[in-house]
Amino acid sequence: MLISPRLYGWHIISFINEILSTLARLRLFIMQNRSNRLDGKGAEMETNHRLRSTHRRKATNRQEGMTLVEVMIAVCLIALVCGGFYALNIKTLRFEEHNRLATEARSLAKERLEEIISVGVLNLAKPSCTLLNTDTNLSSRDYPIIRQPQIIWHAADGSVVGSTNAAYAEIHMNVNYRSPLTKNLIVESYPMILQ
Numbered sequence: 001m002l003i004s005p006r007l008y009g010w011h012i013i014s015f016i017n018e019i020l021s022t023l024a025r026l027r028l029f030i031m032q033n034r035s036n037r038l039d040g041k042g043a044e045m046e047t048n049h050r051l052r053s054t055h056r057r058k059a060t061n062r063q064e065g066m067t068l069v070e071v072m073i074a075v076c077l078i079a080l081v082c083g084g085f086y087a088l089n090i091k092t093l094r095f096e097e098h099n100r101l102a103t104e105a106r107s108l109a110k111e112r113l114e115e116i117i118s119v120g121v122l123n124l125a126k127p128s129c130t131l132l133n134t135d136t137n138l139s140s141r142d143y144p145i146i147r148q149p150q151i152i153w154h155a156a157d158g159s160v161v162g163s164t165n166a167a168y169a170e171i172h173m174n175v176n177y178r179s180p181l182t183k184n185l186i187v188e189s190y191p192m193i194l195q
Contacts, residue, residue, distance in 0.1 A: 097141065098181035102188075104139045105175040109190045112147055113173050121194045124151060125163035139177070146176040168195040 116124065116131050123129055134148045150173075153166035163169075173190040 094181045098179050100141070101139050101143055101145070101177055101180065102186070105145050105177050105186075105188060106190075108137055108145055108147055109173040109175045109188070112149060113171065113190065113192055116149070116171060116192075117194065121169050124169060124194075125153075143177055143180070148174040148176065150174060168193055 112131065119129065119131060124132065132149045132151055134146065137145045137147065139145055149171060152170040152172075153161055153163045154168055154170060155161045155165060156167040171192045171194060173192070175188045175190070177186055178184070179186050
């Protein structure tokens with residue numbers, strides 16, 4: 001009987017298997033000598049058959065267990081797959097954070113544009129109007145979002161004029177934030193025309 005290499009260390013198993021194989025060959029040799037004395041050729045054929053079946057069993061038992069190399073390759077493949085899933089998860093979280101930040105920046109820009117609409121065009125030209133000042137807000141995850149309103153006064157023909165001769169105002173709400181996905185500064189502009 002041969003021992004499976006799955007249970008014990010490979011070197012010990014191979015040593016024990018060699019000892020068992022040697023004992024099996026010795027046993028067969030003794031049986032062969034005994035049968036040669038008794039029967040002649042019939043017993044010799046039976047002994048050769050037993051010898052061949054012992055070698056077959058030895059070969060099959062070695063194939064049953066996993067070698068250390070196979071285990072190491074399996075562990076490496078599992079580590080590569082897990083590392084890929086980890087990198088994909090990190091990228092997905094950053095993409096989600098970028099989208100959340102872009103949505104919050106858009107809502108802050110819309111909020112400021114609605115405040116400007118509620119004040120009216122005529123009040124924007126007054127020095128006491130603070131709606132055209134730059135301000136910084138923090139997102140829900142503490143990323144700074146900078147709002148920079150910019151106003152351009154136009155005459156009726158579309159030319160740029162001062163606030164006293166203007167027929168309408170063109171307002172650009174610029175929103176700046178640093179993307180967690182690309183680590184770059186993102187600048188978005190939301191234009192609006194007020195008459």
